[in-house]
Amino acid sequence: MNKQGINSAPAIIALQMCSGLNPDDNIAKLKQALQTLPTARPLLVCLPEAFLVFSKHAGDTLLVSQRIEQYKQQLSELCRKHNIWLNAGTLPEPYNQHKYYAASHLFNNQGNIVASYNKIHLFDVEVDDQTGSYRESDFTQAGDEVVVVDSPFGKIGLTVCYDLRFAGLFNALVRKGAEIILVPSAFTVPTGKAHWQPLLAARAIETQCYVIAAAQYGVHENGRQTYGHSLMLSPWGETLSEKSTGLGFISCTVDLNQLHKIRRDMPLQSHQRFREPLL
Numbered sequence: 247m248n249k250q251g252i253n254s255a256p257a258i259i260a261l262q263m264c265s266g267l268n269p270d271d272n273i274a275k276l277k278q279a280l281q282t283l284p285t286a287r288p289l290l291v292c293l294p295e296a297f298l299v300f301s302k303h304a305g306d307t308l309l310v311s312q313r314i315e316q317y318k319q320q321l322s323e324l325c326r327k328h329n330i331w332l333n334a335g336t337l338p339e340p341y342n343q344h345k346y347y348a349a350s351h352l353f354n355n356q357g358n359i360v361a362s363y364n365k366i367h368l369f370d371v372e373v374d375d376q377t378g379s380y381r382e383s384d385f386t387q388a389g390d391e392v393v394v395v396d397s398p399f400g401k402i403g404l405t406v407c408y409d410l411r412f413a414g415l416f417n418a419l420v421r422k423g424a425e426i427i428l429v430p431s432a433f434t435v436p437t438g439k440a441h442w443q444p445l446l447a448a449r450a451i452e453t454q455c456y457v458i459a460a461a462q463y464g465v466h467e468n469g470r471q472t473y474g475h476s477l478m479l480s481p482w483g484e485t486l487s488e489k490s491t492g493l494g495f496i497s498c499t500v501d502l503n504q505l506h507k508i509r510r511d512m513p514l515q516s517h518q519r520f521r522e523p524l525l
């Protein structure tokens with residue numbers, strides 16, 4: 247590949263972050279990280295769930311949702327400036343006066359949003375005595391649409407965090423043509439230790455897709471702790487890149503010829519006997 251990255255293999259990077267309470271601080275961290283991008287193009291940058299605001303109270307996130315357009319504008323400008331595609335983790339998109347969607351947008355390198363997915367499975371879970379319980383559905387409206395979009399990297403399927411536990415969604419994404427599945431996340435530490443890596447590997451192996459999981463890590467300003475371990479897997483389930491903790495990028499390149507060889511040699515979709523309805 248030459249210096250400008252023209253004709254280079256499509257590359258993907260995932261930014262691991264420890265987002266705080268203030269959206270402007272989180273955007274500043276993102277801008278700083280984008281100063282050190284690789285030169286390869288096309289380049290897709292993937293951000294973790296809730297990268298813009300990791301709040302103490304859902305009401306604060308609701309307030310951010312009411313001025314989300316200004317942040318989408320800034321992200322759009324960053325895409326144009328750096329000539330990148332961007333999966334903006336999740337952003338809170340207004341639903342009504344009490345709830346927002348956990349929306350995963352894909353921006354192209356002209357700064358246009360080409361696909362949007364609203365998190366379908368919401369984290370209403372008792373984790374453990376120390377971590378406590380989550381009631382995401384109290385403040386988040388669940389989505390109801392399976393989203394796959396074509397891109398220079400391949401066909402991209404969108405999911406978010408807790409969706410990872412629901413193989414039916416991933417199977418639906420493959421049936422809609424997905425080749426790369428993004429899983430922006432903010433896993434808890436106990437559930438991450440027990441389930442994160444095996445779930446991601448299982449989804450890559452059973453969907454025969456690249457699986458790209460940008461994660462939140464560390465102790466956040468709101469007092470919560472997240473598991474980190476951002477991970478990229480090949481359609482064969484191999485780990486391509488991972489980062490246990492700390493701010494920074496991991497990266498991989500996409501080889502769709504290899505993906506199609508894996509699917510030709512082991513045609514799981516045509517062997518599939520269970521075709522459940524989509525929702």
Ligand SMILES: O=C(O)CNC(=O)[C@H](CS)NC(=O)CCC(=O)C(=O)O
Pocket residue numbers: 295296299300301369380382407408411432433434437438
């Ligand atoms: O709302 C925010 O600020 C950020 N979002 C989250 O932290 C979300 C919803 S509460 N977390 C998860 O889905 C964890 C899933 C998980 O840990 C598991 O499946 O084990």
